[in-house]
Amino acid sequence: MNISYTSREQVDVYRFSWPVAIGVPILAIVVQAWVPTRLTFVKVFDFPMLVTIFFAVSRRNPASGSILGAVIGLTQDALTHLKVGLFGIANTVIGYVASSLGVKIDVDNPGSRFIMTFVFYVLHQLVYFTVARGLVGETILWYWGHEIGAALANSLMAVVLFALLDRFKIRT
Amino acid sequence: METFFRKHSNVMTLTMLLVVQMLGLAVQVKRETDTGAPSNLLHVWAIRLIAPIEKGFVHTEASVHDVLRHYIFLRGVRRENEDLKRQLDAIRVNNVRLQEDALQARRIQTILGFKEQFIHKTIAAQVIGTSGSDKSCIIYIDRGSDDGVKPNMAVVTPDGIIGKVLHVQATTSQVLEINDQTSGVGALLVKSRLQGVVKGTPAGDVVLNNIMADEKVEVGEVVTTSGGDQIFPKGLTIGTVTAANPGRDIFLNIRIKPAANLNRLEEVLVVTEILTQEPDTRDLGPIRAADILAARLPSVPQPTTPPADGTAVAPGTATSGTTVPTKSTNQNTSTPPNTTTQPSPKNPSLPSASSAVKDSFEKKKSTPKKSPPESAPANPTPQDHRP
Numbered sequence: 001m002n003i004s005y006t007s008r009e010q011v012d013v014y015r016f017s018w019p020v021a022i023g024v025p026i027l028a029i030v031v032q033a034w035v036p037t038r039l040t041f042v043k044v045f046d047f048p049m050l051v052t053i054f055f056a057v058s059r060r061n062p063a064s065g066s067i068l069g070a071v072i073g074l075t076q077d078a079l080t081h082l083k084v085g086l087f088g089i090a091n092t093v094i095g096y097v098a099s100s101l102g103v104k105i106d107v108d109n110p111g112s113r114f115i116m117t118f119v120f121y122v123l124h125q126l127v128y129f130t131v132a133r134g135l136v137g138e139t140i141l142w143y144w145g146h147e148i149g150a151a152l153a154n155s156l157m158a159v160v161l162f163a164l165l166d167r168f169k170i171r172t
Numbered sequence: 173m174e175t176f177f178r179k180h181s182n183v184m185t186l187t188m189l190l191v192v193q194m195l196g197l198a199v200q201v202k203r204e205t206d207t208g209a210p211s212n213l214l215h216v217w218a219i220r221l222i223a224p225i226e227k228g229f230v231h232t233e234a235s236v237h238d239v240l241r242h243y244i245f246l247r248g249v250r251r252e253n254e255d256l257k258r259q260l261d262a263i264r265v266n267n268v269r270l271q272e273d274a275l276q277a278r279r280i281q282t283i284l285g286f287k288e289q290f291i292h293k294t295i296a297a298q299v300i301g302t303s304g305s306d307k308s309c310i311i312y313i314d315r316g317s318d319d320g321v322k323p324n325m326a327v328v329t330p331d332g333i334i335g336k337v338l339h340v341q342a343t344t345s346q347v348l349e350i351n352d353q354t355s356g357v358g359a360l361l362v363k364s365r366l367q368g369v370v371k372g373t374p375a376g377d378v379v380l381n382n383i384m385a386d387e388k389v390e391v392g393e394v395v396t397t398s399g400g401d402q403i404f405p406k407g408l409t410i411g412t413v414t415a416a417n418p419g420r421d422i423f424l425n426i427r428i429k430p431a432a433n434l435n436r437l438e439e440v441l442v443v444t445e446i447l448t449q450e451p452d453t454r455d456l457g458p459i460r461a462a463d464i465l466a467a468r469l470p471s472v473p474q475p476t477t478p479p480a481d482g483t484a485v486a487p488g489t490a491t492s493g494t495t496v497p498t499k500s501t502n503q504n505t506s507t508p509p510n511t512t513t514q515p516s517p518k519n520p521s522l523p524s525a526s527s528a529v530k531d532s533f534e535k536k537k538s539t540p541k542k543s544p545p546e547s548a549p550a551n552p553t554p555q556d557h558r559p
Contacts, residue, residue, distance in 0.1 A: 026221070032304035033312075034226045038233075040435040043306050062182035070189045078218030079301075080308035081338055081348060085197040087305070089190060096186045132307075135197055139353060140307055141374040 014058040014169040024165065025051050025072050033079055044150050048072045049091060049124055050158050053117060054165050056095045057102035069095025083136050090127040094120050108166075110159045117158035121151040216341065219312070223344045226301040227314055234298070291405055293445035295319055297327075299437045300344070309352035309376060309434070311335075315442060316343045324403055326443040332409040332431025333357065333397060334440055345442075349434050350410070351378050358400030359410055363393050370395065370410055370428060378411060380426040387424065389416040395428055405446050 016024075028047040036043040052072050056065030073091030077084040098120060101107065107116055125147050132138040177184065297313035315321050317340045327334040327347045335349040348355050351372040359370040359380055366389070368382040380395060393413045399406030411430040419425040 026225070029304065030222055030225045030229070033222060033301040034229050036302045036304065036435075037299050037311070037437065043302075043304075048304075063185040066182070066186045066189050070193065074193070075218050075221075076304060078215045079222065079310070080303040080305050081310050081346065081352075081354070082308050083197050083200045084215070085193040085200070088193045089197075092186065092189045092193065096182070100182075131197075135194065138307075139374055143375075 013060050014171055016055070016058075016168055016170060020168045021055070024168070025055075025068070025075075029072070029075055029079070032076070044153050045157050046121070046124070046150075046154055047157075047161075048076050048087075049094060049121070050117065050154060050161055051165075052091050052095050053098045053120055053158065054162050056098035057107045057116070058169060060099055060102040062096050062099045062103075065095035065099030066092050067095070069093070082132075082138065086128055086132050086136065086138075089131050090124045093127050094124050097123070110163070113159055113162050114155045117155040118151045121154045122147060125150075215339070219341060219344060219346070223300065223312060223314075223341075226312070230298055230300045230314070290447040291443050291445075292447040294328075294441040294443050295321065297321075297345075297440050297442055299440060306376060307374075309335075309349040309355075309372060310338070311347045311349060311437060313345050313347055313440060313442070314343065316341045316345050318342050320444050321345050321442055322444075326404045326408075326446075327440050328404075328408060328443060329432045329437070329440055331433070332411060333404055334432055334434065334437065336403050337442065347440075350430065351376050351434055356401065357404060357410065358398040359395050360398040360406075361389060361393050361413070362396055364389060367398050367400065368426075378428045378430050380413070380428055381423060383424045383426055385418045385422055385424050389413060389424060389426055391416060405443070 025048065028051040031042075032045075032047045049072075052065075052069045055068055059065065069091035070088050073088035074084060076087040076091070080087075098116075101116065105112065105116075107113060125142075129140060129142055132140050295315055297315040297319075299311050300314050301312040303310035311334075313327070321337055321340050323337050323340055325337045327336060333350060335347050335352070335355060337345050338348040339346040349372070350357055350370060353372045353374050355372050357370040358367070360367050361380075361383075364387065366383050366387055368380045370378060370380050373379055383389060391413050395410045395413065397404040397406055397408045397410060409431045411428040413426055414429045415425070415427040417425045
């Protein structure tokens with residue numbers, strides 16, 4: 001699990017075809033909404049957040065990472081009956097931080113991806129919790145055990161998912 | 173200045189996005205406080221985008237499943253058929269006894285002036301998705317306003333209640349499950365007859381609130397709907413008590429295991445019409461002073477001999493009771509007067525609300541979706557659902 005610090009010039013920046021850039025986030029949201037009706041345990045994964053992280057660290061552009069996070073998060077919000085903006089804000093922050101990190105760190109090896117996703121998942125939940133409790137006044141609880149377990153599960157999923165999505169990368 | 177913007181464009185983009193979303197949140201909170209009913213275009217757009225894809229998945233899966241089930245997985249059908257026949261024979265025997273009980277219950281209900289609620293019409297719906305978040309216990313069904321679904325209609329399965337319709341679009345509806353913390357269902361403990369409110373918790377569990385700490389509630393006790401919320405008819409199963417402990421305040425902490433598996437739902441019934449009426453005592457015999465006394469005083473139960481043809485015999489003389497049923501409907505529907513309950517003299521006792529749901533669910537599962545909802549009521553005659 002080595003995280004190599006590299007100069008900005010040494011880090012590859014990738015782009016994606018339009019069908020992939022649009023289709024993958026939509027597919028992630030559909031899977032997140034539909035699969036739990038058949039396989040309950042899938043609810044522990046946050047595919048939209050994982051896709052946000054992947055595109056953000058691959059493009060390495062904080063502005064586009066933020067916008068992508070906002071769009072995906074707002075769509076997630078719209079499928080719940082809660083206020084629109086809770087997932088939006090959390091994913092916006094993740095998109096920004098992930099792309100900022102992608103500029104500075106090599107995030108292409110599985111070890112760094114595992115650690116990165118673990119940290120981002122916990123950060124995502126913290127932002128969501130803070131906004132939901134502090135700004136909106138929702139009654140939600142924080143269970144460290146559940147959050148750590150879910151972070152580990154998402155990190156493992158990220159290693160697999162990112163390896164699959166790597167096939168769609170186009171080097172600029 | 174231009175250099176400043178260019179240099180900090182990323183941070184400014186982030187700040188702008190966050191500020192806009194926080195303002196959006198603030199507006200939503202204010203709007204909900206003002207009107208109590210949030211409506212959001214983004215919800216509508218997202219559901220219109222995602223729902224068709226989910227429906228495609230569900231229908232493809234259903235087609236494959238049907239082929240497998242109807243043509244390939246037919247092993248054991250003969251044995252299952254024999255088992256079901258045996259079960260049917262046992263149920264027929266039991267039914268005769270229940271008919272007598274029902275007759276007596278109806279007389280007593282009439283004496284006490286009770287009004288009953290019956291599930292009159294239902295629509296079968298398929299679950300096509302969830303909210304995708306464990307913080308929002310929402311499911312989506314493939315029926316909407318085009319099928320007659322309206323907000324605040326009850327959603328049930330043969331096992332127990334699921335929740336209520338929250339938002340409705342043309343072809344899809346959003347259902348709030350009973351384990352969501354914003355839900356609330358009027359509930360009744362069957363054995364102790366205590367009434368409370370079933371709510372969800374932030375962790376997605378189901379609890380029964382408002383039962384005083386000095387009451388005795390047993391683990392395993394069945395909880396049903398009380399009908400007090402005007403959404404769920406009385407008598408539908410909610411679940412069973414799994415724990416009852418004294419809380420910090422004056423109430424008990426009662427945990428409930430839902431009867432329906434809320435994590436694995438494929439098909440549900442939306443209750444589109446509920447009938448409220450007084451019990452009908454025609455053909456049951458007169459209301460005698462002895463009946464009134466029997467309703468108020470403890471007595472030795474009379475052994476009853478079921479007749480050979482299963483026809484219930486009303487006690488008393490030949491003159492029939494004269495109570496004429498009055499009824500009303502809720503869920504914003506009207507029923508023509510000619511649908512007034514007319515119990516068959518040959519079969520005056522009828523199944524409970526829960527068994528009625530089970531019956532109609534089985535019927536609806538085999539009903540094609542395209543049939544108009546009003547033309548195919550789950551329970552063609554109201555008397556099919558008399559408890």
